[in-house]
Amino acid sequence: MLVHLQGPWTPVLGRLTLQQIPYENPILLGTFTFVAVLAIAILAATTYFGKWEYLWREWLTTVDHKKIGVMYCLLGLIMLFRGFIDALMIRTQQAIAVGHEAPGYMGAVHGYLTPFHLGQIFTAHGLIMVVFAATPLLVGIMNIIVPLQIGARDMAYPYLNALGLWLTTAGAALVMVSLFIGNFAHGGWYGFVPYFELPYSPGVGVDYWIWTFQLSAIGTSLGSINLIATIVKMRAPGMTWMRLPIFTWASLSTNLIALTSFPVLMVSLALLALDRYVGTHFYTAGMGGNLMLYSDLFWVWGHPEVYFLILPAFGMMSEIIPTFSEKPLFGYATMVIASFAIGGVSWGVWLHHFFTMAASPSVNSFYSVTTMLVGIPTGVKVFNWVFTMYRGRVRYELPMLWALLALFLLLVGGMTGMMNAFASSDYMWHNGLFVVAHFHMMVLVIAASVFGAVEYWFPKVFGFKLEQKWGKWFFWFMILGTGWTFVPMFLLGFAGMTRRLDYIPYMQWSPYLHVMLVGMVFYVLAVCFFVAHLYVSLRDRVSNRAGADAWGTGRSLEWMTHSPVPAYNYAFIPHINVLDEWAWRKENGLTELHAGDYEGIHMPKNTGIPLFLGMLFMGLGFALIWRIWWLALLCVALIVGLIILRSFDRDTDMTIPAHEVERVERGARDETPATARSAGMPGGAVTAHSALRPGTDGIGGGTTSTNPSWAPMDR
Numbered sequence: 001m002l003v004h005l006q007g008p009w010t011p012v013l014g015r016l017t018l019q020q021i022p023y024e025n026p027i028l029l030g031t032f033t034f035v036a037v038l039a040i041a042i043l044a045a046t047t048y049f050g051k052w053e054y055l056w057r058e059w060l061t062t063v064d065h066k067k068i069g070v071m072y073c074l075l076g077l078i079m080l081f082r083g084f085i086d087a088l089m090i091r092t093q094q095a096i097a098v099g100h101e102a103p104g105y106m107g108a109v110h111g112y113l114t115p116f117h118l119g120q121i122f123t124a125h126g127l128i129m130v131v132f133a134a135t136p137l138l139v140g141i142m143n144i145i146v147p148l149q150i151g152a153r154d155m156a157y158p159y160l161n162a163l164g165l166w167l168t169t170a171g172a173a174l175v176m177v178s179l180f181i182g183n184f185a186h187g188g189w190y191g192f193v194p195y196f197e198l199p200y201s202p203g204v205g206v207d208y209w210i211w212t213f214q215l216s217a218i219g220t221s222l223g224s225i226n227l228i229a230t231i232v233k234m235r236a237p238g239m240t241w242m243r244l245p246i247f248t249w250a251s252l253s254t255n256l257i258a259l260t261s262f263p264v265l266m267v268s269l270a271l272l273a274l275d276r277y278v279g280t281h282f283y284t285a286g287m288g289g290n291l292m293l294y295s296d297l298f299w300v301w302g303h304p305e306v307y308f309l310i311l312p313a314f315g316m317m318s319e320i321i322p323t324f325s326e327k328p329l330f331g332y333a334t335m336v337i338a339s340f341a342i343g344g345v346s347w348g349v350w351l352h353h354f355f356t357m358a359a360s361p362s363v364n365s366f367y368s369v370t371t372m373l374v375g376i377p378t379g380v381k382v383f384n385w386v387f388t389m390y391r392g393r394v395r396y397e398l399p400m401l402w403a404l405l406a407l408f409l410l411l412v413g414g415m416t417g418m419m420n421a422f423a424s425s426d427y428m429w430h431n432g433l434f435v436v437a438h439f440h441m442m443v444l445v446i447a448a449s450v451f452g453a454v455e456y457w458f459p460k461v462f463g464f465k466l467e468q469k470w471g472k473w474f475f476w477f478m479i480l481g482t483g484w485t486f487v488p489m490f491l492l493g494f495a496g497m498t499r500r501l502d503y504i505p506y507m508q509w510s511p512y513l514h515v516m517l518v519g520m521v522f523y524v525l526a527v528c529f530f531v532a533h534l535y536v537s538l539r540d541r542v543s544n545r546a547g548a549d550a551w552g553t554g555r556s557l558e559w560m561t562h563s564p565v566p567a568y569n570y571a572f573i574p575h576i577n578v579l580d581e582w583a584w585r586k587e588n589g590l591t592e593l594h595a596g597d598y599e600g601i602h603m604p605k606n607t608g609i610p611l612f613l614g615m616l617f618m619g620l621g622f623a624l625i626w627r628i629w630w631l632a633l634l635c636v637a638l639i640v641g642l643i644i645l646r647s648f649d650r651d652t653d654m655t656i657p658a659h660e661v662e663r664v665e666r667g668a669r670d671e672t673p674a675t676a677r678s679a680g681m682p683g684g685a686v687t688a689h690s691a692l693r694p695g696t697d698g699i700g701g702g703t704t705s706t707n708p709s710w711a712p713m714d715r
């Protein structure tokens, strides 16, 4: 144990010494100063405005699924920005470092970044974008929307929900700490064995990578258990499986992937940790170890993971497109089947990430075919969306624009994915920029869907719509950025450029690299427009107030409750009669929420324990990274102690009294613009859309539109 550790090591602070602070690096020093000033400003402002109590009561200790979801999204947005800065640095470095000769020795500097620093940047970019930006954004939106869509008052396990958030946040915070104390892994986001083993990566970078990844994996697994339990057990009366809104179906399929695949990631990281910390040989040749075991285990998670990311995005598109086409979703049942088909097949394709690693041709062929199979259910979805729009009254508002962009990017990313799926062609461009361009198209599908979903559901959560002008500038500049950045990347991929280069010897590639830099300028402008979009929306929030059915043509249940949604979601749990319940109620003039006397509502109580557990897990991660054993033991003891303490706490719930519910309901009723309450919104329902009643236009989801046992609202 510890035989390979290099450098000073003390029992008190482990490997942590002052030399680990990168004060000689001006970029990091500048970043640190910026972050420190920002943090001090935020802390000072919170104190000045006396907001600590509010922050603690309403946010830090909350177990409300909507607030937890909002915090997940905030975390995702912050990390998206961090990942974007990384991307900016990679692109700038490569544009500067083109045309240089090969360095004669390791560490030669071309451009403005050392190879070591650049390596950390692309590794951090990849990891952050996948697990700390995309995942929290998607999990956040599922957290907010799923309980609303199924008529539940919260998640099945509100406490676990908060714990998942704080564990993920702890992982993200540790990545940020690695900027200023020590360094991050520099061998790529998915790690390599034996390169990530101690003898070859003796620094703390890989340890940071292991523990941040591990924390996020635990957080996401907890979240998936919660969402599955919620969808299975908490549906409102009458909500049979085939009446489940499509986004909820997408959430279920995606969380089944998460629940089954994340444990594999945890195991693969744990085995690597054992190799590094205890000297086992799971992944080293000899002593019974096998380095292919790592590739297999990692990608057995890694591939299903990308479908874990894309399925909720598909769910968002499936909600937005019908709302803005003013028609039911075409082929509801096939959409559901396709989600599960994608989820199922995703388990049998992982080897396509290492076709070149000497499997036999027959093995490669098997995985080629399974990979291509995914095109069928995905194609089903694509055609269903197109048929939903066909002869619909399409409104090109912002959510719809984003959904259409996602659809377009999916075609580009999907078709190039198919090209990778041929082992024979992948041999030529594996580890090249073509693959990188393929997957950026795909992850931008996620980004576009998320931006669409934020536009779409924002009024539900905050009670007002985002403005459209700056939002459209943001949208168009994202398209410009994407075109200018990734079209050249495809071309460079064809020209043979490999990924992760810190300098590029071929001058012929210089124009492409500079065009990509122009793309980044468009992206930077897009970020500015995004900020303006948020600012103007906040400024004009009163005039942009939205009603319950903010877009007028919402179809699923969440549009039935007030915007913003009260703490208890529904004062009366609705009875579900059909698929697209809200659309059906509007057509039948049955939109009233009130049903008799109000009663007290039983809800979970706030608790600070998940936040403390998150902090302690962060401390544990830090201690393990730096091998400060006493601190690790202390954190473990406190974690166990806190969990035991919580198990004795019987005071975990409360009742919102009936008069309070009544007050909130009356307030919401008075505030809601009358037009938004039911059919009168632009393009709204009753007269104009009676022809679009589900099941009557021949292309609906096959529901019946009459149900004799209908009651306005059940308890």
Ligand code: HEA
Residues within 6 Å of the ligand: 190, 306, 307, 309, 310, 352, 353, 354, 371, 372, 374, 375, 376, 378, 379, 380, 382, 410, 411, 413, 414, 415, 416, 417, 418, 419, 420, 421, 422, 426, 429, 430, 431, 435, 438, 439, 442, 443, 446
């Ligand atoms: C959200 C993320 C996401 C998604 C959804 C996908 C979807 C797909 N991916 Fe991708 N992929 C990644 C993210 C993603 N990928 C990442 C991150 C990596 C690299 C990681 C790394 O190395 O760092 C990668 C790498 C990767 C490789 C490895 C390449 C290499 O390393 O050399 C391969 C190889 O087969 C592949 C294939 C595919 C295929 C076939 C699909 C299919 O699911 C696409 C299906 C969609 C369509 C085909 C379009 C719509 C369909 C129709 C309109 C119907 C008609 C069409 C047909 C029947 C063909 N991907």
Ligand code: HEM
Residues within 6 Å of the ligand: 084, 087, 088, 090, 091, 122, 123, 125, 126, 127, 129, 130, 134, 187, 188, 189, 190, 436, 440, 443, 444, 447, 485, 498, 499, 500, 501, 523
């Ligand atoms: C603004 C948009 C983005 C830009 C400009 C961008 C740019 C880049 C660049 C330049 C690289 C390095 C390419 C190389 O190896 O030469 C890269 C790698 C990568 N990006 Fe992005 N990216 C963006 C968004 C995203 C998003 C949203 C995700 C995921 C959700 C993502 C995931 C990755 C991954 C996984 C890698 C591979 C890292 C590695 O090689 O280890 N990117 N990106």
Ligand SMILES: [Cu+2]
Residues within 6 Å of the ligand: 302, 303, 306, 349, 350, 352, 353
């Ligand atoms: Cu894959």
